[in-house]
Amino acid sequence: MTNRTVETADTPIPSGNRSLSTLLHRLARQREYAVLALLIVTLSVVGAVNPAFLSGGNLRDMLVQDAPIVIAACGLTFVVLLGEIDISIGSLMGLLATALGQLCSPSHAALPVWIAVTLTLLLGTGIGLLNGLMVTLGRMPSIIVTLGMLTVLSGINLLLMNGKWITDLPPGLRWFGVGTMLGIPICLWAALFVVLGAVLLARETPLGRRIYAAGSNPDAARLAGLSVWKLKLFAFTLTGFLTAVATVISVPRLSVIESGVGQGFELLVVTCVVVGGTSISGGRGSIIGSALAALLLGLVRPMLIFLRLGVSASYWERAIQGAFILLAVLADHLARRTRRDARR
Amino acid sequence: MLSLTGRKPVDTREPFLEIHELSKSYAGVQALTDVSLNIRPGEIHALMGENGAGKSTLIKCLSGSVRADSGAVEVNSALLPAGDIAAAEAAGIVALHQESTAFPHLGAIDNIFIGRELRRAPGLLDRPRMRREAHLLMERLGESIDLDRPLEDLSLAQRQMVGIARALSRRSRLLILDEPTASLSARETQTLFRILRQLQAEGVAILYISHRLEEVYALADRVTVLRDGRLIGTHPIGDVDRGTLVRMMVGRELLEQEQSESIGATGDVMLEVRGLSRPGEFADITFSVCAGEIVGLAGLIGAGRTEVAATIFGIECARQGSILVRGVPLIPGSVRASIAGGIALVPEDRQHEGLVLPLSVRDNLLLSVMNSLTHIGFRSRWKERASVEKSMRELGVKAANPGIAVNTLSGGNQQKVSLGKWLATEPRILLLDEPTRGVDVGAKAEVYRLIRSLARSGMATLLISSDLPEILALSDRILVMREGRLSGELSRAEATEEKILAFALPAGLDASLETATETNIAAGSKAV
Numbered sequence: 001m002t003n004r005t006v007e008t009a010d011t012p013i014p015s016g017n018r019s020l021s022t023l024l025h026r027l028a029r030q031r032e033y034a035v036l037a038l039l040i041v042t043l044s045v046v047g048a049v050n051p052a053f054l055s056g057g058n059l060r061d062m063l064v065q066d067a068p069i070v071i072a073a074c075g076l077t078f079v080v081l082l083g084e085i086d087i088s089i090g091s092l093m094g095l096l097a098t099a100l101g102q103l104c105s106p107s108h109a110a111l112p113v114w115i116a117v118t119l120t121l122l123l124g125t126g127i128g129l130l131n132g133l134m135v136t137l138g139r140m141p142s143i144i145v146t147l148g149m150l151t152v153l154s155g156i157n158l159l160l161m162n163g164k165w166i167t168d169l170p171p172g173l174r175w176f177g178v179g180t181m182l183g184i185p186i187c188l189w190a191a192l193f194v195v196l197g198a199v200l201l202a203r204e205t206p207l208g209r210r211i212y213a214a215g216s217n218p219d220a221a222r223l224a225g226l227s228v229w230k231l232k233l234f235a236f237t238l239t240g241f242l243t244a245v246a247t248v249i250s251v252p253r254l255s256v257i258e259s260g261v262g263q264g265f266e267l268l269v270v271t272c273v274v275v276g277g278t279s280i281s282g283g284r285g286s287i288i289g290s291a292l293a294a295l296l297l298g299l300v301r302p303m304l305i306f307l308r309l310g311v312s313a314s315y316w317e318r319a320i321q322g323a324f325i326l327l328a329v330l331a332d333h334l335a336r337r338t339r340r341d342a343r344r
Numbered sequence: 345m346l347s348l349t350g351r352k353p354v355d356t357r358e359p360f361l362e363i364h365e366l367s368k369s370y371a372g373v374q375a376l377t378d379v380s381l382n383i384r385p386g387e388i389h390a391l392m393g394e395n396g397a398g399k400s401t402l403i404k405c406l407s408g409s410v411r412a413d414s415g416a417v418e419v420n421s422a423l424l425p426a427g428d429i430a431a432a433e434a435a436g437i438v439a440l441h442q443e444s445t446a447f448p449h450l451g452a453i454d455n456i457f458i459g460r461e462l463r464r465a466p467g468l469l470d471r472p473r474m475r476r477e478a479h480l481l482m483e484r485l486g487e488s489i490d491l492d493r494p495l496e497d498l499s500l501a502q503r504q505m506v507g508i509a510r511a512l513s514r515r516s517r518l519l520i521l522d523e524p525t526a527s528l529s530a531r532e533t534q535t536l537f538r539i540l541r542q543l544q545a546e547g548v549a550i551l552y553i554s555h556r557l558e559e560v561y562a563l564a565d566r567v568t569v570l571r572d573g574r575l576i577g578t579h580p581i582g583d584v585d586r587g588t589l590v591r592m593m594v595g596r597e598l599l600e601q602e603q604s605e606s607i608g609a610t611g612d613v614m615l616e617v618r619g620l621s622r623p624g625e626f627a628d629i630t631f632s633v634c635a636g637e638i639v640g641l642a643g644l645i646g647a648g649r650t651e652v653a654a655t656i657f658g659i660e661c662a663r664q665g666s667i668l669v670r671g672v673p674l675i676p677g678s679v680r681a682s683i684a685g686g687i688a689l690v691p692e693d694r695q696h697e698g699l700v701l702p703l704s705v706r707d708n709l710l711l712s713v714m715n716s717l718t719h720i721g722f723r724s725r726w727k728e729r730a731s732v733e734k735s736m737r738e739l740g741v742k743a744a745n746p747g748i749a750v751n752t753l754s755g756g757n758q759q760k761v762s763l764g765k766w767l768a769t770e771p772r773i774l775l776l777d778e779p780t781r782g783v784d785v786g787a788k789a790e791v792y793r794l795i796r797s798l799a800r801s802g803m804a805t806l807l808i809s810s811d812l813p814e815i816l817a818l819s820d821r822i823l824v825m826r827e828g829r830l831s832g833e834l835s836r837a838e839a840t841e842e843k844i845l846a847f848a849l850p851a852g853l854d855a856s857l858e859t860a861t862e863t864n865i866a867a868g869s870k871a872v
Contacts, residue, residue, distance in 0.1 A: 204469050206461040209450075213458045216447040223409055223445050224459040225429045283449035 031277025035292040046303050053306040066298035067187040068246035073272040073290040074198035075239030080273050081215045082232050083282030084142040088149035089243045089269055092127055093262030095157040096120050096247040101166035101257040104173055113172035121244045128240015136229035166257040177253030187249040198287040215282030271321055275328040297321050359384045361518055366415035368401050375401040379575045381568055383518055386547045390564035394593055398573040399553050403520045407439035408432035436517030440507045448496035453478045455495055456510045481509040485539050501532035520551045557586055569593055611635030614804035615773045620665035625651040626828035633804040640819030641808045642844050648828040649808045653775045657689040658682040688766035692777040698762035699750050706732045706746035708761050713768040735764040756787020777808045812841045824848050
């Protein structure tokens with residue numbers, strides 16, 4: 001009624017480029033769609049060039065490769081939603097692999113497989129809890145805590161390995177890596193189960209919504225009576241647990257365990273979470289986004305092979321994955337800018 | 345769990361909430377001393393006081409986010425456990441804090457229910473019921489908003505409605521609002537007032553904190569004044585006039601009434617702006633400022649005043665037009681050139697743009713002059729100390745020592761440091777953007793005195809302010825902007841609040857002038 005400033009305040013987006021900026025918004029908000037679109041485009045383009053790419057066998061192989069990344073990314077998404085980060089999951093996976101192998105290998109502890117697996121899951125959960133305790137009660141920045149943890153864990157791993165590979169994995173353990181249920185690999189069942197559980201947690205439970213809220217505005221969360229530190233403790237512990245799950249379903253695929261397991265894994269997982277649309281400052285993101293991004297990034301290497309670009313082409317894998325991170329950050333930045341401009 | 349049916353009007357005689365001799369100190373500083381207060385159902389109770397008077401501490405103790413050192417809060421004669429947010433909420437006390445308590449990435453439903461989600465099975469949300477109840481709450485407030493849209497995409501007023509809905513969903517019996525109109529437009533303020541009166545009629549008590557006398561007189565039934573953490577008094581609003589109220593807050597007569605003599609005798613033209621334009625922001629701006637003159641720039645928010653100042657200072661580059669300093673054109677879009685030309689800009693947002701908050705007073709005062717206070721290329725501690733001491737003395741900055749962090753100072757003292765930082769460069773032209781925003785009444789007078797004494801010493805000053813009494817008190821000449829254009833110029837003698845508003849409000853809205861003036865110019869003009 002009184003003046004024009006009032007009206008502009010009520011309509012944040014100027015009518016001129018409304019549709020464009022709305023579209024940009026939606027794409028940035030719902031990164032899932034952008035990632036899904038890119039996934040479909042890549043699949044169809046590479047499939048058109050080389051139909052073998054879309055064969056059942058290859059798709060299944062690619063999914064099997066992606067499974068551990070998807071599982072760990074589900075945990076890390078909650079950590080990042082809270083504005084924290086965990087870069088220790090790669091060396092945690094290395095240590096857990098060694099522990100798992102040594103616990104059940106006949107030449108080491110020779111425990112029954114199910115006990116070895118349970119202990120591995122407990123160890124992963126415990127280290128996640130330790131990360132969480134240092135971040136919350138210790139009030140230390142998570143990047144430093146998990147950087148320290150990364151170094152400590154890989155040091156312990158080298159000590160345990162003592163320069164030798166574990167080659168005598170019992171068949172019962174190999175089942176977790178190569179076994180199937182109803183014709184579908186165990187690791188895919190695990191990934192499916194974890195993703196569904198994480199989606200349910202994020203969307204349909206008070207706990208999940210509180211994680212979003214605490215990441216969006218920690219002060220307001222405290223004023224709303226939420227214990228932000230408990231939420232963080234939960235997210236770090238969950239990430240440790242899921243890293244252990246990822247280890248159990250991926251490491252026994254090979255018949256040996258060497259000291260290089262998990263190297264670079266944390267970068268892949270962080271990349272998935274960021275590319276999947278989770279804001280590194282917290283509050284925004286989704287499990288589905290992270291999972292789709294894991295599938296997308298998992299396409300890069302097979303794509304380079306199936307496009308038959310020559311041997312050296314596969315060296316581009318890391319560069320292309322890195323470009324995805326930068327693109328994702330750029331998209332965030334642009335979205336924020338259009339939103340800010342729209343509000344002016 | 346919610347009663348959305350409204351309440352019966354309650355007898356407003358008996359207080360339901362009593363505060364007994366509440367005290368709280370932070371690290372040895374007494375923030376609250378033996379404050380007692382009672383609240384009746386269905387009353388709007390204004391809480392006033394200068395910055396640092398203890399208002400925020402009091403409401404934090406009430407809402408449980410801070411634990412009082414001594415004293416008690418009783419609700420219906422039952423003692424409220426101290427420092428327990430959940431208990432306070434259970435007793436119906438909900439605070440909407442000054443800082444945004446919303447979750448910007450989440451939609452209205454999550455914002456309303458977070459922390460007290462409705463569940464259908466253990467650990468699972470009952471979304472349909474939450475949506476229904478959120479819808480009912482917004483209906484009760486007479487606002488329709490998209491419940492799924494992230495709050496960051498809503499207007500400030502809509503976000504505030506969500507906050508109030510959140511309070512109502514908790515069966516709030518006492519709603520605490522801390523300067524709720526600080527960033528609302530005139531219309532949004534009206535809507536808020538309507539809702540508050542409606543809640544009042546439903547028996548909800550409201551503790552309303554505001555610096556704006558007009559709002560308090562328009563809304564409140566009773567008013568309580570705090571000063572230096574102590575209770576000065578609680579009165580029915582009809583029993584105190586404005587002068588008394590201000591005296592209660594300040595504790596002394598305001599010197600501001602010295603309505604200073606116009607300097608009249610102004611010097612050479614220092615700053616000249618010719619046909620300045622930036623598409624979408626402002627167009628064809630032409631004016632000049634002389635040495636020793638204070639030119640006020642009034643207008644509504646969004647009229648383009650801040651943008652003009654930013655362009656003169658070289659932060660933005662004009663599309664057309666020129667800026668001349670003492671007749672010499674300025675290189676457009678260069679802050680360096682503007683500083684060299686003797687221009688200084690004291691920005692509106694002192695916390696983000698004007699000061700580096702965690703740094704000391706000394707470091708902030710030195711930021712703009714560090715390069716010149718050197719000895720063979722290295723920092724000269726001696727020159728720096730001399731410069732800092734001079735600034736602090738001239739500005740009257742009240743700080744224990746120059747080494748303490750700026751963010752520990754009061755708003756008024758922060759503003760003085762922000763001003764001093766630029767005065768150290770010895771500018772000839774001073775651009776002031778909202779120099780007293782968030783500054784309490786006492787410090788305001790000191791800032792005014794400073795601006796006047798600078799003008800007397802020959803400073804050419806462009807004063808942007810949304811506070812009409814401030815513009816009127818300080819300016820020799822007043823320019824008014826409307827929608828990016830200069831819409832009028834008034835001399836000191838002819839200027840009145842009504843005339844400024846007539847130029848500032850969009851044409852063909854005569855009716856609106858009346859409403860705006862009525863709801864207190866400040867509401868309109870703050871929106872301004």
